[in-house]
Amino acid sequence: MASPVPVKEKKLMDVKLGELPGWILMRDFTPRGIAGAFQRGYYRYYNKYVNVKKGSVAGISMVLAAYVLFNYCRCYKELKHERLRKYH
Amino acid sequence: MNENLFTSFTTPTMMGLPVVVLIIMFPSILFPSPNRLINNRLVSLQQWLVQLTSKQMLAIHNHKGQTWALMLMSLILFIGSTNLLGLLPHSFTPTTQLSMNLGMAIPLWAGTVVTGFRHKTKASLAHFLPQGTPIPLIPMLVIIETISLFIQPVALAVRLTANITAGHLLMHLIGGATLALTNINASVALITFIILILLTVLEFAVALIQAYVFTLLVSLYLHDNT
Numbered sequence: 247m248a249s250p251v252p253v254k255e256k257k258l259m260d261v262k263l264g265e266l267p268g269w270i271l272m273r274d275f276t277p278r279g280i281a282g283a284f285q286r287g288y289y290r291y292y293n294k295y296v297n298v299k300k301g302s303v304a305g306i307s308m309v310l311a312a313y314v315l316f317n318y319c320r321c322y323k324e325l326k327h328e329r330l331r332k333y334h
Numbered sequence: 335m336n337e338n339l340f341t342s343f344t345t346p347t348m349m350g351l352p353v354v355v356l357i358i359m360f361p362s363i364l365f366p367s368p369n370r371l372i373n374n375r376l377v378s379l380q381q382w383l384v385q386l387t388s389k390q391m392l393a394i395h396n397h398k399g400q401t402w403a404l405m406l407m408s409l410i411l412f413i414g415s416t417n418l419l420g421l422l423p424h425s426f427t428p429t430t431q432l433s434m435n436l437g438m439a440i441p442l443w444a445g446t447v448v449t450g451f452r453h454k455t456k457a458s459l460a461h462f463l464p465q466g467t468p469i470p471l472i473p474m475l476v477i478i479e480t481i482s483l484f485i486q487p488v489a490l491a492v493r494l495t496a497n498i499t500a501g502h503l504l505m506h507l508i509g510g511a512t513l514a515l516t517n518i519n520a521s522v523a524l525i526t527f528i529i530l531i532l533l534t535v536l537e538f539a540v541a542l543i544q545a546y547v548f549t550l551l552v553s554l555y556l557h558d559n560t
Contacts, residue, residue, distance in 0.1 A: 296374055296376050306364060310419075314422050314424060317424040317425045318423075318424045320346055321341075321346075324338065
């Protein structure tokens with residue numbers, strides 16, 4: 247099961263399932279690494295959906311939908327009591 | 335219901351972490367910076383809007399006042415985007431907090447006043463007494479003008495807070511009333527729903543107008559003092 251290429255340098259899609267915990271633990275969790283991950287994620291989304299020749303409203307509406315979902319998760323505790331149920 | 339009404343205005347924390355900082359920084363993601371001569375549609379649209387607004391807002395200022403262009407434009411963009419994002423369901427609007435609005439209003443107003451005192455001391459002091467007042471009225475009028483000067487930042491902050499908070503509260507109340515009325519009387523619920531739609535349209539307008547008013551007043555105070 248040992249692969250010829252070291253686990254650390256493989257991309258996520260090439261990592262076998264058994265090697266996954268080891269791969270995750272070898273990622274860079276320093277502040278610089280985390281900032282780099284956020285930056286890479288942001289530019290990946292931006293270049294795919296917004297920074298294109300004929301960008302549409304879908305680019306920012308996906309972001310706004312994620313924002314609404316995040317806020318819903320944030321106040322779920324208070325919203326639990328407002329559901330339409332007979333017994334709360 | 336009373337406790338539920340105001341819980342949406344509390345500072346958001348998620349598992350003890352202050353998420354409010356993230357929420358205040360969120361609108362900046364929606365304004366990407368232009369890199370090229372011809373940009374993508376989002377950036378071009380924003381550039382066009384910013385140029386339109388800045389030309390209209392900075393037309394009345396002289397050279398000294400136009401050094402405030404960046405400050406005024408970022409102010410109107412921030413307040414406008416924060417207010418509009420607050421209209422999404424369940425979201426938290428930072429401009430409903432008086433602390434934040436005072437934090438924006440007092441430094442900006444103080445900046446305009448101090449600029450006026452530094453560069454045009456006599457003219458700034460002359461603002462305390464309108465032209466052509468009868469001599470017996472002078473002491474009282476100076477006091478009144480001083481009070482009206484010091485109330486400017488408080489008025490700026492409270493105006494923004496009260497407008498946005500009142501709009502959100504009204505929407506909560508009328509939305510709750512609509513839901514409660516659907517089981518009792520469907521036609522009244524429909525009328526209430528139409529009122530809710532009109533109110534939402536109003537809130538969109540108020541969000542933008544309040545941003546505009548805030549920035550316009552700061553620019554007016556600046557114009558007086560440069």
